[in-house]
Amino acid sequence: MEELAARIDGLSHRYPEQDDGQWALADVALRVREGVITGLAGPDGAGKTTLMRIMAGLLRPTAGKVDVVGLDPVRRAAVLHARVGYMPQKFGLYEDLTVMENLVLYADLRGVVGAERATQFERLLDFTGLRPFMGRLGGNLSGGMKQKLGLACTLVGKPELLLLDEPGVGVDPISRRDLWGMVQSLAEGGMAVVWATAYLDEAERCDALCLMNDGRVIFSGKPEEQRERMRGRCVHVRNIPGNRRHFLRRALGDERVVDGVIQGENVRLVLKEGVGQLDGRLLATAPGAEIVFVEPRLEDAFIDMVGGGPDGRSVLAETMPAVRVGDGVDVDAVISAHELTRKFGDFTAADHVTFNVREGEIFGLLGPNGAGKSTTFRMMCGLLRPTSGEAHVMGIDLKRSAGRARQKLGYMAQKFSLYGNLNVERNLKFFSGIYGLKGQVLEDKMARMLDSFGLDRYRRTVAGELPLGFKQRLALACALMHEPPLLFLDEPTSGVDPVTRREFWMHINALVDKGVTVMVTTHFMDEAEYCDRIALIYRGRMIATGPPDELKRQAADGDLAVPTFEEAFIRLIHRDDMARKSAGGESA
Amino acid sequence: MTRARPKKTGFSLRRACALCLKEMRQILRDPTSLLISIVLPVGLLFIFGFGISLDTNRLSMGIVMEDHGAEAIRFAAAAGGSPYINPVFADTVDEVKDDLKLARLRGVIVIPEDFTAKVLAGRGNATIQVLSDGSEPNTANFVYAYAHGLFESWLADRADALGMSMEGPVTLEPRYWFNPTTISRNYLIPGSISVVMTIIGALLTSLVVAREWERGTMEALLATPVTKTELMLSKALPYYVLAMVATTICVLIAIFIMDVPFRGSIPALLLTSTLFLCSSLGLGLLLSTLTRNQFNAAFAALNAAFLPSILLSGLIFEIASMPVVIQAVTYLIPARYFVKILQTLFQAGDLGAILLPNMVFLVLSATFWFGLTAAKTRRRLDG
Numbered sequence: 001m002e003e004l005a006a007r008i009d010g011l012s013h014r015y016p017e018q019d020d021g022q023w024a025l026a027d028v029a030l031r032v033r034e035g036v037i038t039g040l041a042g043p044d045g046a047g048k049t050t051l052m053r054i055m056a057g058l059l060r061p062t063a064g065k066v067d068v069v070g071l072d073p074v075r076r077a078a079v080l081h082a083r084v085g086y087m088p089q090k091f092g093l094y095e096d097l098t099v100m101e102n103l104v105l106y107a108d109l110r111g112v113v114g115a116e117r118a119t120q121f122e123r124l125l126d127f128t129g130l131r132p133f134m135g136r137l138g139g140n141l142s143g144g145m146k147q148k149l150g151l152a153c154t155l156v157g158k159p160e161l162l163l164l165d166e167p168g169v170g171v172d173p174i175s176r177r178d179l180w181g182m183v184q185s186l187a188e189g190g191m192a193v194v195w196a197t198a199y200l201d202e203a204e205r206c207d208a209l210c211l212m213n214d215g216r217v218i219f220s221g222k223p224e225e226q227r228e229r230m231r232g233r234c235v236h237v238r239n240i241p242g243n244r245r246h247f248l249r250r251a252l253g254d255e256r257v258v259d260g261v262i263q264g265e266n267v268r269l270v271l272k273e274g275v276g277q278l279d280g281r282l283l284a285t286a287p288g289a290e291i292v293f294v295e296p297r298l299e300d301a302f303i304d305m306v307g308g309g310p311d312g313r314s315v316l317a318e319t320m321p322a323v324r325v326g327d328g329v330d331v332d333a334v335i336s337a338h339e340l341t342r343k344f345g346d347f348t349a350a351d352h353v354t355f356n357v358r359e360g361e362i363f364g365l366l367g368p369n370g371a372g373k374s375t376t377f378r379m380m381c382g383l384l385r386p387t388s389g390e391a392h393v394m395g396i397d398l399k400r401s402a403g404r405a406r407q408k409l410g411y412m413a414q415k416f417s418l419y420g421n422l423n424v425e426r427n428l429k430f431f432s433g434i435y436g437l438k439g440q441v442l443e444d445k446m447a448r449m450l451d452s453f454g455l456d457r458y459r460r461t462v463a464g465e466l467p468l469g470f471k472q473r474l475a476l477a478c479a480l481m482h483e484p485p486l487l488f489l490d491e492p493t494s495g496v497d498p499v500t501r502r503e504f505w506m507h508i509n510a511l512v513d514k515g516v517t518v519m520v521t522t523h524f525m526d527e528a529e530y531c532d533r534i535a536l537i538y539r540g541r542m543i544a545t546g547p548p549d550e551l552k553r554q555a556a557d558g559d560l561a562v563p564t565f566e567e568a569f570i571r572l573i574h575r576d577d578m579a580r581k582s583a584g585g586e587s588a
Numbered sequence: 589m590t591r592a593r594p595k596k597t598g599f600s601l602r603r604a605c606a607l608c609l610k611e612m613r614q615i616l617r618d619p620t621s622l623l624i625s626i627v628l629p630v631g632l633l634f635i636f637g638f639g640i641s642l643d644t645n646r647l648s649m650g651i652v653m654e655d656h657g658a659e660a661i662r663f664a665a666a667a668g669g670s671p672y673i674n675p676v677f678a679d680t681v682d683e684v685k686d687d688l689k690l691a692r693l694r695g696v697i698v699i700p701e702d703f704t705a706k707v708l709a710g711r712g713n714a715t716i717q718v719l720s721d722g723s724e725p726n727t728a729n730f731v732y733a734y735a736h737g738l739f740e741s742w743l744a745d746r747a748d749a750l751g752m753s754m755e756g757p758v759t760l761e762p763r764y765w766f767n768p769t770t771i772s773r774n775y776l777i778p779g780s781i782s783v784v785m786t787i788i789g790a791l792l793t794s795l796v797v798a799r800e801w802e803r804g805t806m807e808a809l810l811a812t813p814v815t816k817t818e819l820m821l822s823k824a825l826p827y828y829v830l831a832m833v834a835t836t837i838c839v840l841i842a843i844f845i846m847d848v849p850f851r852g853s854i855p856a857l858l859l860t861s862t863l864f865l866c867s868s869l870g871l872g873l874l875l876s877t878l879t880r881n882q883f884n885a886a887f888a889a890l891n892a893a894f895l896p897s898i899l900l901s902g903l904i905f906e907i908a909s910m911p912v913v914i915q916a917v918t919y920l921i922p923a924r925y926f927v928k929i930l931q932t933l934f935q936a937g938d939l940g941a942i943l944l945p946n947m948v949f950l951v952l953s954a955t956f957w958f959g960l961t962a963a964k965t966r967r968r969l970d971g
Contacts, residue, residue, distance in 0.1 A: 059969055059970050077967060150808075
């Protein structure tokens with residue numbers, strides 16, 4: 001019989017400093033078995049970290065029964081700490097200590113000394129591949145390496161239960177895959193592992209799953225059960241004649257469709273239970289389209305469980321007038337970068353990046369953290385001066401008149417940069433003021449924004465207290481007040497739950513219909529699928545560019561005929577690494 | 589599950605040493621901590637030593653000579669010969685009014701046109717006018733005092749010239765003990781060492797603990813078997829050593845470069861410094877434990893430790909001349925006792941009568957701050 005490393009029942013938690021009566025955890029039950037990876041999945045704010053901290057003995061729960069490795073985490077915390085390894089999300093690595101010094105510190109703290117230490121270090125250094133970097137300062141490691149060192153420090157002392165809080169965040173897909181492999185082998189060795197994640201594709205790979213939303217467990221079991229439940233309900237609509245975004249909107253308006261997203265050239269739909277086959281009205285609008293049943297994903301099940309995605313209509317876009325680029329602007333290059341290079345000292349963050357974005361296109365800059373996409377993005381907004389090369393938006397040179405160029409673009413920064421202590425109305429007024437809107441024009445536009453985004457009832461609510469979805473709407477509204485022909489989005493939906501993310505893209509799709517051109521940075525594979533074209537940025541250079549499906553085809557080979565976007569991404573990066581290595585070898 | 593596990597949960601010397609070693613490495617590798625602990629204090633010492641002087645020697649004063657008679661000239665001569673003032677002569681008040689306004693002159697003495705005439709008439713109704721800038725009361729007092737001095741020396745000169753003796757029945761001959769030349773540097777520098785210790789003890793300590801919270805390293809530490817005592821010790825001990833090093837440097841600079849006399853003993857200095865540092869470290873730890881954020885911790889340390897150590901310690905402003913309420917507040921400021929101790933050690937020597945009572949207060953204050961920190965430090969993330 002399998003042993004339980006943690007048994008939690010009826011667990012509820014409320015933070016005393018939060019006076020809105022919100023429960024961070026409500027009646028949570030969880031079983032963590034030895035020898036498997038238990039996925040703790042859910043969007044930001046679902047309660048994952050709170051649950052992890054309670055299991056690690058770092059928070060006293062408000063109510064409920066918690067048993068971790070046979071101990072009460074509150075009363076027996078001291079013993080528990082020696083037997084449970086916890087890797088927090090903001091990882092506890094000392095950047096000014098070397099890899100070895102970090103390891104030695106944790107070994108001392110966990111009482112691993114003498115010969116035992118030597119053998120454990122040997123094993124961990126091999127395991128993590130950190131041996132060549134033993135003398136390097138923690139701060140000088142890449143994101144992936146830091147995470148591996150964090151894991152190594154947590155593993156010193158051979159914990160019985162390993163708690164990993166979003167270890168995949170901020171890590172490039174290759175390191176993420178390595179990390180997963182490492183944890184997998186630990187689980188196979190008998191360790192109990194809890195892996196918290198906001199990515200449902202990551203959760204899908206876990207042996208056991210606890211799916212959370214709003215502090216509650218909405219599913220607990222094997223991921224396959226959920227996928228099985230959705231079997232026969234997920235379809236790909238291929239060869240869609242005409243605009244696939246229009247088709248998606250019509251499909252979402254159909255009552256038989258629960259959810260739909262764009263995947264490259266195709267549209268992926270989830271059907272209502274018992275619908276069976278999609279036919280009739282909807283397909284009549286897309287003659288020649290082909291319907292193929294596809295493998296269900298965990299995300300499909302999640303959307304289904306929380307009651308389906310948005311219906312596809314964007315009131316915002318319906319009320320917004322169509323925008324047109326002015327005369328004399330090249331419609332094939334409303335945004336253009338030419339040999340754009342930015343150096344920070346010896347480090348080249350962006351290396352001769354060249355691309356053109358057509359009018360009404362969604363163009364994505366995709367790449368792992370630290371690849372140079374943010375640097376490129378900032379140069380395109382005129383926030384950072386290029387070392388060499390040129391950037392134009394709407395034919396305006398950003399080097400010469402960044403101010404005039406910025407008037408043409410709406411900018412939505414990462415994590416919705418709103419003023420948290422100003423109310424909705426004031427946020428809108430402030431951002432409009434920046435773009436020179438005032439008087440009756442401002443009043444009219446504001447009324448329309450508030451109305452079309454459904455923000456009317458939140459007029460006087462401070463932005464910091466808005467529900468996530470409304471925060472996102474407000475951020476978008478702020479960026480759109482001056483009706484810009486270009487919209488720049490920086491990691492617009494990272495950490496956002498899948499439903500809110502769909503709603504966001506529904507607005508973006510509708511805006512594109514009105515002629516708005518969108519440039520977006522992302523490290524999210526799902527998000528990349530929404531783009532018309534993608535530039536893959538890796539180590540400062542653009543290593544591939546084209547429509548998502550084209551990139552997938554480029555990556556495909558004998559072993560893998562139809563790669564997922566993530567697989568394609570990893571392959572293209574890998575090929576680039578190989579090419580650079582052999583080029584380096586030749587020149588040396 | 590029946591895996592045999594040692595259940596050692598008490599204090600572990602190995603863990604404490606590991607944490608202290610880690611802290612020491614961080615101090616040595618982080619340029620900002622060295623900047624705050626060595627460069628800033630030495631800079632501060634030089635500012636206190638050479639920049640700030642509470643002696644107002646050579647005050648610039650305007651002498652307006654509306655009268656050019658013999659007595660007026662004699663008065664002007666007295667002004668010219670004074671070692672305390674730097675006279676600027678003028679014929680009308682208008683000429684110097686702007687200079688007074690712009691504080692190029694600290695005060696103006698006006699000798700009216702009928703001065704000589706009235707003096708010679710001998711009816712005792714001759715007047716001089718003294719103008720000073722009331723917005724700086726301290727300087728205004730000096731102006732008044734110097735003007736008075738000029739008046740006295742003019743009287744003496746006049747008596748001398750007339751062949752009369754001005755000797756009164758009593759002559760006041762002040763002698764300043766302990767600081768015979770009343771050089772303010774000699775009491776400012778020793779006192780400023782307490783400021784240096786406050787910077788390291790409270791400001792630096794509060795920053796480093798808050799930094800651990802911000803970077804998430806504290807959460808990782810708390811998830812290991814570390815105990816509260818080990819954690820507090822690892823934050824207090826390395827910074828104690830660092831502060832003592834900085835203090836030693838400051839004392840050496842004070843004695844050998846700035847020629848401040850040191851009349852006490854080294855053991856007394858070490859002992860009292862240790863006591864003061866305990867309060868300071870305790871306060872710093874408490875602030876960072878409460879704020880968990882570098883910006884807030886620094887701001888709190890600035891207001892709760894750094895500013896009081898300068899303003900309310902008696903270092904610059906005499907406590908006896910503060911309003912009663914403020915005087916009462918100063919009893920809560922550990923720097924108050926330490927400044928007194930330092931000034932005594934440097935200028936007077938090991939005077940038990942002054943040192944002991946102040947040391948008792950330092951012990952009480954150290955116990956208070958450390959006790960409060962211990963009570964507020966949690967092994968968990970919540971309260």
